[in-house]
Amino acid sequence: MKIVVPADEKQPEMPVSVSFGRAPYFIIYDTDSALYTAAVNPGADASGGAGVKAAQAAADAGAEAVITFRCGENAVELFNTAGITLYTAVSGSVADNIGLCTGGKLAVLHDIHPGLHHAGDRPE
Amino acid sequence: MRIAVLSGKGGTGKTLVSVNLACAAERAVYADCDVEEPDGHLFFKPESVRHAPVTVLVPEIKAGMCTGCRKCTEVCAWHALACVKNNILVFEEMCHSCGGCVLFCPEKALTERKKEIGTISEGLSGSVSFLSGTLNAGESSGVPVIKALAEKLPEEGTVVIDCPPGSACTVMESIRTADFCLLVAEPTLFGMHNLETVYELVIRFKKKCGVVINKDIHGRNPVRTFCRKHRIPLLASIPFDSALGNLNAEGRIAVRENEQYRVLFRHLLAAIESEAEK
Numbered sequence: 001m002k003i004v005v006p007a008d009e010k011q012p013e014m015p016v017s018v019s020f021g022r023a024p025y026f027i028i029y030d031t032d033s034a035l036y037t038a039a040v041n042p043g044a045d046a047s048g049g050a051g052v053k054a055a056q057a058a059a060d061a062g063a064e065a066v067i068t069f070r071c072g073e074n075a076v077e078l079f080n081t082a083g084i085t086l087y088t089a090v091s092g093s094v095a096d097n098i099g100l101c102t103g104g105k106l107a108v109l110h111d112i113h114p115g116l117h118h119a120g121d122r123p124e
Numbered sequence: 125m126r127i128a129v130l131s132g133k134g135g136t137g138k139t140l141v142s143v144n145l146a147c148a149a150e151r152a153v154y155a156d157c158d159v160e161e162p163d164g165h166l167f168f169k170p171e172s173v174r175h176a177p178v179t180v181l182v183p184e185i186k187a188g189m190c191t192g193c194r195k196c197t198e199v200c201a202w203h204a205l206a207c208v209k210n211n212i213l214v215f216e217e218m219c220h221s222c223g224g225c226v227l228f229c230p231e232k233a234l235t236e237r238k239k240e241i242g243t244i245s246e247g248l249s250g251s252v253s254f255l256s257g258t259l260n261a262g263e264s265s266g267v268p269v270i271k272a273l274a275e276k277l278p279e280e281g282t283v284v285i286d287c288p289p290g291s292a293c294t295v296m297e298s299i300r301t302a303d304f305c306l307l308v309a310e311p312t313l314f315g316m317h318n319l320e321t322v323y324e325l326v327i328r329f330k331k332k333c334g335v336v337i338n339k340d341i342h343g344r345n346p347v348r349t350f351c352r353k354h355r356i357p358l359l360a361s362i363p364f365d366s367a368l369g370n371l372n373a374e375g376r377i378a379v380r381e382n383e384q385y386r387v388l389f390r391h392l393l394a395a396i397e398s399e400a401e402k
Contacts (some may be wrong), residue, residue, distance in 0.1 A: 046203060049202050055206070056208075074215045074218070081209070
């Protein structure tokens with residue numbers, strides 16, 4: 001199973017990003033191989049629709065679970081369609097959160113915000 | 125002549141100035157472009173009002189024709205389309221109705237359908253033709269409603285456009301066809317900063333502009349200093365006057381009831397016309 005976590009840095013020892021759509025990186029953890037990989041979040045510099053773009057990238061990376069502090073409703077709709085489970089991040093590193101998630105210690109995310117639409121409002 | 129009335133924040137007096145300016149003209153069209161919270165109707169109480177829906181086009185997938193090639197998701201600059209498990213998801217409120225996805229779909233699997241997002245109202249109030257746009261609750265962009273409103277504006281005569289607050293897309297759309305931009309400001313440091321944001325916008329749009337100070341007090345203030353520094357004509361000063369505040373709070377139009385303000389707004393209209401001709 002692959003777990004995707006939004007992150008400000010590429011290292012799993014660093015904290016989880018406060019944003020999902022605008023996080024600079026995604027850290028992808030493969031539970032089968034126990035390996036971390038980092039990918040650039042294409043939503044980070046999107047002028048509009050960052051959440052959708054980021055969620056699409058997470059789904060395309062093969063995520064089955066996403067750990068985040070918050071998430072917009074469009075991204076959630078995409079995750080639901082893709083059958084991806086959202087978990088609520090806790091303070092600590094990306095690696096800590098992944099450890100808690102695989103141990104079944106993270107709660108399912110309920111804090112869905114209505115999106116920060118038209119934050120940029122200019123196409124790329 | 126089309127006069128757009130704008131300000132950097134809400135509550136500065138855009139509607140007060142717009143409504144009274146329209147009434148100061150012999151005949152005028154008043155257009156309320158503050159589509160998220162239109163309030164011009166509270167003053168004009170227009171009669172014989174007609175309503176017409178405003179619609180936008182959004183993409184729709186024809187059942188069974190999509191192959192999940194993702195071309196549409198790549199074309200969409202706004203990320204209003206996504207593809208999961210070979211199914212296209214459409215996020216309608218992100219869509220800007222550009223039609224690109226329909227045009228580029230190699231399978232012709234996309235079509236467009238109309239979605240209602242707001243209303244245009246037209247009516248009459250004495251010598252003023254009243255126009256107002258309303259964006260439906262929950263919609264994210266008022267721009268299409270403002271575009272629909274702009275199509276209703278006559279080419280000739282005095283048109284007063286009551287803009288939304290701030291300097292975002294809806295304001296840009298509201299001033300697009302304006303011949304003159306009237307910037308309403310409060311005489312404080314905060315008022316000056318708000319004025320600065322709209323001033324930068326109208327300069328970028330290469331519009332002629334002038335300032336009205338609302339709730340003005342005697343003597344020097346940051347807005348006067350700002351106008352002098354940037355050589356922006358100061359066209360009128362509306363005094364800090366509780367009688368005017370009370371009239372306005374009761375939804376009454378000062379120009380229709382009070383000689384002092386009839387004179388003030390007629391002078392303002394004349395000053396705008398003379399500045400616009402320069």
